Amino acid sequence: MKRRDFLRSTGALGVMGTAGGLSAPALLLGTSSASAQVLGDDIPVGLLFSLTGAVAVVEHTLHDASLMAMEEINAAGGIHGRMLRPIIEDPASDPATYADRARRLMIRDKCISVFGSYTSASRQAVLPVVEQRNNLYWYPTLYEGRECSRNVMYGGAVPNQQQDNVIAWAIENFGPRFYLLGNNYVYPKEENNYCKSLLAELDGEAVNEEYVPMGHSDFSSIINRIRTEKPDVIFSTLVGDSDVAFARQYLAAGLDPTQMPVLSLTRSEVEVKAIGGEAAAGHFSSAPYFMNTSTPENEKFVEAYKSKYGGDAVTHFVSEAAYFQVYQFKAALEKLDPGNVTTETIRAAAVGTELLAPQGSVLIDENLHTHLWPKVAEWQSDGQAKVILDSAERVAPKPYAAYEGQTCTGAGLVET
């Protein structure tokens, strides 16, 4: 019995293998023809967010927001009557596994797009796979803005969208002396490079630039140094637990946010929940979205999120992007003839797509990054952010803004 089952399944595998073998030349020859597919009754899309491991804390919320958007779309009748079929993989916070699972989603499950990941490390691990398979990868996180792939749709802010208006505002309100503090990896360093170029333009000054290892949790020396240097602003790109520990030790050390506020590019409602409202109050974050943004779209988003995932669940500036990217995908597909869905046509249809996201109306640039609405908010003791500076207009994404002679365009990276 068992033996017969075994033979049957290996036989089936053999047939599949032959079929795969036959189609291999097509796969190898033309990338675009290989990824062309006629949509069936449903539309397979990949969801590649870690549900276990170190970054699960944040990625779980992105997974939840994306999945919610897909379920909303299906409940409203799908795309041209076709339902989205989310295929969920858990890459367990490990970059190599991200690449492996992305490949599986694209080859085995024939996903026409994959939504996923939070850290730059995981995006960069997936990058060769999406480029090789010529697929589209929808990445919702803010990042350092030094990448220009034709296969990644960037939904989060790049440095110019998080810093341009904020740095000038902080100098005006608090003073020109900045203490740059971040974790020791690429994102904080690139953001700080951009910050220093802005400071140089605005007669500001970086009194110190310091990086601590990921997960660093004892900030007593740094707090002493901050006390000695007396900067006007602590410009923070600390992430996760380091940010939580720093904020709590700042409070325990009795420093005063009205004298020396922390201006963070990375602190969202998720971190503040762990920091505690009291330790977060009086400090600032710069991001395109905060949970209590008052737009009808956001009220609907937050309400739906809370009723699905519990009353104390929070939305934040990455989960918002994870949510609206699914709608951007829908908007792009709606423009297409179901018989002509390829990576090229989805991308072409997506560029210029404008839709009302919870933060406001967002638009996909030809460089595949997104036009967003920068905001500065002051954290309140109830753990929510009060928006105190709302940009008057939408800001275009400028990847490579800190690098002269390099621009990301619709044709890829252009060097002059």
Next chain:
Amino acid sequence: MDVVFNQLFAGLSMASILLIIALGLAIIYGAMGVINLAHGEFVMLGAYTTWACQHYLGFGILLSLPFVFVVVGAIGWLIERTIVQRLYDRPLDTILATWGIGIMLQQLVRIVIGPESRFVSGPDFLRGNLEIGNVVMSNYRIFVIFFSIAVLLATWALLTKTEFGTKLRAVIQNRSISECYGIESKRIYSLTFAYGAGLAGIAGTLITPLFSTIPTMGTSLVVDAFLVVIIGGLGSIIGAAAAAVMIGELTAMFSLVINDTLGRIGVLACVIVLIRLRPRGLFPENTRG
């Protein structure tokens, strides 16, 4: 000059937290020869128990301390009775076993309580600073320093002034002869392991207002604690105290002169040199045999 004093205080504050964690580790190693890689997870369990006390019962941190000591101590006792006790004749296997226990505890917390960082509020009356001239010392950190000294003294008294301590030292000296005198070495071991775990739990409670309470929080702490135990001389309580102060202050001073990241490298380099010169640590226990 104020900068140096401020930094000396920061070093002492790091040392006090390290000391409480390392003390449990040192006792468990000194008494039983068990290298307990799950010690960091006991610290983590202490932090989560504190969170539970506050979240469900409304206890402040100080009120939680005895509960945490008992709860984490009981978990340690259970682990000793079920797993570690079977491995006393295979000291190297205890490394693997306790490492596995640590992973299981982490995953258990992640599954049962969830992966996100938990918030524990610090005691209100310890808010603010004590300022002497330009030297600013956080009240909470002063409290932690004194508390760790008290824990050190209590542990010393337990080992030297009580019947339990006498029995424990007898078992350490020679287990089979002590058993001939009617000392139940297994029971002594279980209690010692429980006490060490309880100390780690207390350390977990004390760091909750300063650190982020997550399932993996113990991993990095246990590395520093091992450093303290090795430099202090395996199993030596006085050595652990001296080494904790040394590492705390060294880290603070390097951090003052260079920065935290390079400072850390500097500290590790000093540790390597020190181990080369004094392979058995600062205060080796010469009585073991």
